[in-house]
Amino acid sequence: MNLVRFMNNRVPSNKRYQPTNYEHAANCATHALWIIPSLLGSSVLHFLSEDQWERVSAWLYGAGLTSLFLISTLFHTVAWKKSHLRSVEHCFHMCDRMVIYFFIAASYAPWLNLRELGPWACHMRWLVWVMASVGTTYVFFFHERYKLMELICYTVMGVFPALVILSMPDREGLWELLVGGACYCLGMVFFKSDGLVPFAHAIWHLFVAMGAGIHYYAIYRYLYTPTANQMKLSR
Template sequence: MVIKRHNKKPAPSIVSRSRLQSPTEEIANSAVHGFGLVAMVVATPLLIRRAAAVGDAVFVAGVWVFCASAIILYFSSSLYHALPAGREKRFFLALDYYAIFLLIAGTYTPFTLGVLRGAWGWSLFAVIWGLAAAGILLKMFAASDNPVRTALPYLLMGWVIVIAIKPLIEMVPLSGLILLLAGGLFYSFGVLFYAGLSWVPFGHAVWHLFVCAGTGCHAVAIYRYGV
């Protein structure tokens, strides 16, 4: 008697680990964030000049923080995906993870030091950078290769802004609020491709596109409504 074994692959789970990317996918991953890097390098002097024209030195410093954090993220991500397996690739992967925390906090910074300022601004500034530091330390010493557990702290940090929604509504025009919300939604929906749909071909590149769109919305919001 012969017993037949049916080795069916289970359907991908939302809590499954991210799969390895094919060489073609890695090219796409690197290219998308390479575009993001170039865009941020071009946008930085425009944002800084605008900040200097409409705000004080503290606000200008906040815009510098946003630009620097975005450039670090796109640089580390594009280089990580472009490198072959090895020590350098692992280094830039770690830097990429840390840079996400930096970009989230860096995106808050122009608003906390600009339009909010005062008690709300400085309190939110301290909270978000404290969370960024905690997230980086957690990633250093308790890293997880589960994409859902990796993405969750980023999402929680990104939506901390809701605690300051009342002063934001009072101080930021509707069009600015729409840009802030759109940026947050781009990042959040993109996480579906990072964590839940990582098995989809070129899903990680789609995640990168969402990240670029989110950064773009927030850069425009900072340019027009940061102070």
């Protein structure tokens, strides 16, 4: 099978990989498909919210989830169809990288706001947003300059707040959180495999969608369903 049609050669670390048209299309489709479901899922959480904290958490989580898929789709569309507009593509690429930090913070928000946690929980509620702001500032000044450092920053931000989540007396949902996190970690292998594996970036998108879907299920089932609310009231 001739892979040249589906995958360009790998590029040096100081240059950007240029996907084929097939890969561009896959990169757009694999995140565009989840924009509407993320909006609907966010609306469901708002509908199920019973107090201010639940509504704020649903808004933060829904905004982060929807923005991730929306901005990723816009960037890959611009990179495919408007790549000659270098400044526009660069701007969308920066936004695509920045929104990941806020998505990570938003994914933790429901657990940090709605679950009974250990003594560090109150600090982690705002610390995750400080970390997201620092990551965003880093992208603004050093975008694509130190690629390994970017990957380390994403990994640290994804793992560090989990240390607080593990202090939950109520462990329901912990398994789903771990499985979703494993999807993200496994997907990063493909994130760094452009030019080695055909459609590597699109595969990474699918792992992101799986991780986000598993985490959404955990938030919906254990934090927002009537059964979960009754358990919170009984404590």
